[in-house]
Amino acid sequence: MINPKEEGFYFPAEWHKHEATWLSFPKNTDTWEDRFEKIYPSYFKLIKTISESEQVRINAHDFDLIKLIEEKLDLYSIDRTKVELFAHPTNDSWCRDHGPAFLLNKNDSRQLIVDWEYNAWGGKYPPYNNDNAIPAAISKALGIPSVKAGIVMEGGSVEFNGVGTVMTSKSCLLNKNRNPQLKQQEIEKYLCDFYGVDQVLWIEDGIVGDDTDGHIDDTVRFVNNNTVLTMIEKDRLDANYNILNENLEILKKMKLLNGESLNIVEIQMPDAVYDQGERLPASYANFCMTNANVIVPTYRSKYDDEALNKIQMCFPERKVVGIDSTDIIWGLGSFHCLSQQQPTNKLA
Structure with missing residues (x-):
């Protein structure tokens, strides 16, 4: 087995130019129940926005689903030449987590896929x-x-x-439901070897309602080499207040490889989103980047515009597009969770 890092491979930042973005089309009734028609307007707006500047590649469970997608593409006036459909059986729609990690090579035009194991966030949702x-x-x-x-x-x-x-976050990667045989130092070695990095920085935890045990894409996101956007909660009575404040204090103490501290942009969490009494993991940090846009989930909250404006300031070269995620977040994820970028090789 090759060691990707030793071979010159690395995982590029999300703002690296994309060849395509991958999605896995929603079909799981355990996740979405009868809400497909409710999520389609936002989901196809996601597809249409991505397609403005790159290819959209979609894993579709079977040919019946491919036919449905084709009909919806026409309904939502999406250019079919920008969307490629693959008959790849799926269990659920969270391509960020089960999709491939696309690596580029620093020295030549080679590309490599890292095929991590996936167990539905600690075996929570079989099969x-x-x-x-x-x-x-x-x-x-x-x-x-x-x-x-x-x-x-x-x-x-x-x-x-x-x-x-x-x-990354300790609450997720050090959780015994993932790799109980590995200590933190061993996990760090896997991250360095298979993502081609030299430094692993750890925050503590994720937000309330996140069934992934604390994915970082709901809390802290890099927006350039030395700047992070982090979610905060100003309401001391909110369940996320202590979690996000602790993460913020950790970020303030971090040093990058060059010895510099992080530039930190703080964004207030949206108003809490509930469904049948359950707190959902609504966060503006779960945005995804395309070659032309940054697609940000919104939640019909009084904080939506403030978040969009702050994120726009972080990405002067891209247009920030807010898409209502109030129905999609019912599935316990949003646009970053749904997508996985495929970078263009810089030498190609």
């Missing part, structure tokens, strides 16, 4: 065998070689600055 097979299916479809890391890892649990640093 997940189809989702675990998605990286291999995409590797075969694209003709990009893949390497198996042999441990459980989810794309939403890691955040990259593209120049040697990955950030």
